[in-house]
Amino acid sequence: MKRKKEWIFFLPIIFIILAFGCQKYTPEDRCDYDGAKIEPHYAVYFALQDGTEKKYCSVVCASMSFQELKGRIKELRVVDEPSGNRIHASEAFFIESDMVTVPHVKNRIHVFSKKEDALKHLQRFKGKWMDNPFLLAVE
């Protein structure tokens, strides 16, 4: 009898927890790798063959997911930092510099659509040119 009372007391608590807990936490601007908030200027987008899209907060998170998803990626888009426009990864210039854009993963890789912008950044922040980190996917 006493045990029943305990369960009657605790069951509503469990149901309340479940009711709130099972609501899906899927905000629009969440990184599909680590769930961090996405700053649109540093985002990376994978269009998959099944028609869905994966979005990442930085090149670092996108690279970590890339190994698992490379067979399913149809198109890969990055964001030009100065303008915020989405461009195809094969058309982008990549620079690694001292400037950190996404602190929680210490992302130092910067993306530009224009070579002049990339050169300016390179000189200002002691950067160096780097190959497209997603070259395999583009090919």
Add this chain to the structure above:
Amino acid sequence: MILNALSITMIFLGVLSAFMVLWGGISSLNLYKKWGRPFTPEGKVFLEDRSYLVLLIMVIVLLIRLINWPFFYATLQSFISDIEGAMCIFGVTQVKPILTRFLEFLKPINFFLIGGWLTLHFLDRVTKTSPLMRKKLLFLSILSLLVLIDSIGDILLMIGIAPESLVSCCTTVTDISNRPTRTTPLSVFGPEYAHPLQVLFFITHITLIGFIGASLKFKIFRRPILGLLFLFSLLNAAFFLLSQIEVFAPALMHLPFHHCLYCLWQYVPDSIAIYLLFTLGTFSVGWGFTTALFGKHGETADLLPVYLRKIYSFAFFFLSASFILLLIHLLVD
């Protein structure tokens, strides 16, 4: 130092507990030395009054320290927005990594010891002759030292965490391919380790609940069996942690490549209830064992089986509730 309501409370509780346990620890050691020696009736009354005062105050302080463990994480969570690069508690722990890791290790030990001491204390309180008083006072003086270290650690950490510190967060540590939580099951089960690990946890957890249920049903409260049960609950806790990091956390967060438990707590807040229930369940098994080990003395011998039954009923309930919550969550997702 980051000032908010939680950090101020944490410092206040740290200072308060440090002073109280210092006084309580020394007092309980003195009382332990004097307890049981021949005294005049007045001296005996004074000794008893003094013991009850020390115990009363220490019970309050220890209850505060029990709550301190989850409160510690709530405070670290509140710092996230002030630390550049932190997106979960992991980032905050990187500001003072050695001290934070030490406290994260010490707090569960203290939680277990405080709970163990309180169960002994409440058992002794029901008796008329307080046969466990000497043991209680001795354990209390040892426990006070650990609580003192914990309290000072809390104060130092709260003062030491500077706002605007730049850290890197969990992604660069918990998701690397050579993390031990991945390589260990990988070496045992091979590349498809996730499923066997999940099944293994389900088996150990259900078995543990089954053993506790059997102990309750057949009233088996012998020390060696309870000791084995405690060891088994620790093994189950290891599997719980491993399967949470590698299998359940990514599934519950809907982030298949992310393995951070701190992120799980903030993205799926009800997972905190799962962890809380699991911890209380596992620790209750331990508290049952320590009570059986140290609690059998004179008058308590008759009370012990009923008392143990209560403790193991709690363990049974907490472990079952945590399992049901996890299961329903996985099924709903």
